[in-house]
Amino acid sequence: MKNFALIGAAGYIAPRHMKAIKETGNHLSSAFDINDSVGIIDSISPDSEFFTVFEQFYEHAWQLKRDTSTQLDYVSICTPNHMHASQIAAGLRLGCDVICEKPLVPTSADLDELALVEKETGKRVYNILQLRHHQAILALKDKVANSSSNEKHEVELTYITSRGKWYHTSWKGDPRKSFGVATNIGVHFFDMLHFIFGRLEKNVLHYADEMKASGYLEYEKARVRWFLSVDANDLPDAVVGKQTTFRTINCDGEELEFSGGFTDLHTVSYEEILAGRGYGIEDARHCVETVESIRTQQPQPAASNEAHPMLGQLLGE
Structure with missing residues (x-):
């Protein structure tokens, strides 16, 4: 003990x-x-x-x-x-x-x-990089690793987690303490993308405010359009009134919805750490560098093939 x-x-x-x-x-x-x-x-x-x-x-x-x-x-x-x-x-x-x-x-x-x-x-x-222990993520990692194609996978990552007015009054709404939406709610998703698709080669920010952010990441094995939000108005109609959080990865047209399966991932993380297989400083470096770069960028207009579908709605296009 x-x-x-x-x-x-x-x-x-x-x-x-x-x-x-x-x-x-x-x-x-x-x-x-x-x-x-x-x-x-x-x-x-x-x-x-x-x-x-x-x-x-x-x-x-x-x-x-x-x-x-x-x-x-x-x-x-x-x-x-x-x-x-x-x-x-x-x-x-x-x-x-x-x-x-x-x-x-x-x-x-x-x-x-x-x-x-x-x-x-x-x-x-x-x-704690709990998504590395999520069974759906592990299955996708195996699928990518075993793919015979040399073409990069086309990926859309969407994460919407509804937050009320309290969020902006709390430390989470203060970028000096939370470091903004992309860092606070996105860092472990960026770790997940690196875990599945390899080294990051390109990082472009398209939009960022106090409630949402969107951009483009290109990895060794994937081109990723991402969208993160704490605004309930961004939830898809299909889940409104049923759940307050929506997580999904669309990889080559196949949707992987992984809103569930999070309950016991901290326990699994602890088990791995106690067994000497935990994730340390160098494991975390890639996602820390990714969000650090996002925070220091000025948003750029998105190339048509690099924009997340929700970006156009956000900009009224």
């Missing part, structure tokens, strides 16, 4: 990490969040210590190191995106391996810094 600490225990994604810790037979020793709406801990590990001041949490974790039976083995991080780099470094310096939500960090320079801290501490950073 490994001892875990959880930073960001009151967030949306934290219950999946708590569940994964429990289902892999491990112990949630302590948790931290500036907010105290963390009653869900009672259903996972009611004896866990809880802190709302980071310095108190850090001191407690340091004291736990004095006894091999209580010292922390892992720190899991579920905080707002802009906090990840410093909190990962803190976890490593506590002598723990660190498991962090996406995006791992916003820039490749941050990855380089964390790689240095890994060397200094002898500990590892792992990123």
Whole structure:
């Protein structure tokens, strides 16, 4: 049994990490969040210590190191995106391996810094890249790998996840903290595309605002037109009133709808990490560099064969 600490225990994604810790037979020793709406801990590990001041949490974790039976083995991080780099470094310096939500960090320079801290501490950073464990994605990866054609696959990626007015008031609506829509909701999809189709060769942004973004990516094995949105008005008529999220990949005219199948992917991710097969800094580098490039680009007019179908509707064309 490994001892875990959880930073960001009151967030949306934290219950999946708590569940994964429990289902892999491990112990949630302590948790931290500036907010105290963390009653869900009672259903996972009611004896866990809880802190709302980071310095108190850090001191407690340091004291736990004095006894091999209580010292922390892992720190899991579920905080707002802009906090990840410093909190990962803190976890490593506590002598723990660190498991962090996406995006791992916003820039490749941050990855380089964390790689240095890994060397200094002898500990590892792992990123939750859950789509690499999704059965539909794995099936598509195998299909692409076994294709006899040398032609690049034609791909459309669409991800719409409805968010209310609260989203824009929260940290997620602040690009200084979330780094924008393409990073906040898109980074693991860009990782998925790299996972399936290989090295990125071209990256063009066509549109970006506080609610949606669209562009074109060309990989070794695919030409990808992508569209991401947190606007419920973009949901297809077929799913309106039935579901608030729509995820789909259309590859060579064949649609792969993968809105389902996400429930247990954090547990699978934890199982792989605990077995020594987790995804680390270099695995995350490709998608971090992709979204970093998207954030620094000015939108360009789309070539007709590079535009996502929803882009024309967005621009009123």
